[in-house]
Amino acid sequence: MSVIAARLSNTGTLFTSTAGEGFDETSQTTISVSPTGFYADELDEVTGTDNGAAMQQLNSSVLRVSGVFDEVTGIA
Numbered sequence: 001m002s003v004i005a006a007r008l009s010n011t012g013t014l015f016t017s018t019a020g021e022g023f024d025e026t027s028q029t030t031i032s033v034s035p036t037g038f039y040a041d042e043l044d045e046v047t048g049t050d051n052g053a054a055m056q057q058l059n060s061s062v063l064r065v066s067g068v069f070d071e072v073t074g075i076a
Contacts, residue, residue, distance in 0.1 A: 003035040007075040012054040012066030014038070015075045022071030030061050045069055 007015045016022050021037035028039040041061035049056040049066045056064040 004075055005033050005035050006038050008055055008065075009067065010054060012049070013068050013070055014055060014065050015070045015073055018071065018074045023069050031057055031063050043069055 003017075005017055005020070009015070016038045017035070020035060023043050024037050024039045025041065025043055027037075029041045031040045033039070040063040042063070044062055044064040045068050047064055049064050052066065054066055058064070
């Protein structure tokens, strides 16, 4: 059975499952998603994204969203 680990809204809010670790900037230096968390070297919700995109992944393993990172609401 598939496990949904994250969901991105069209307004740029990135939701992650409340059952896992949430967003993690310390365990990995690359951007990845697992059933237990969302990983990146840096999670940036301040700078904004290019061309109004909801999410942007940079070669430097920085993940930017145009909204916020939400690990409280859940993905339902």
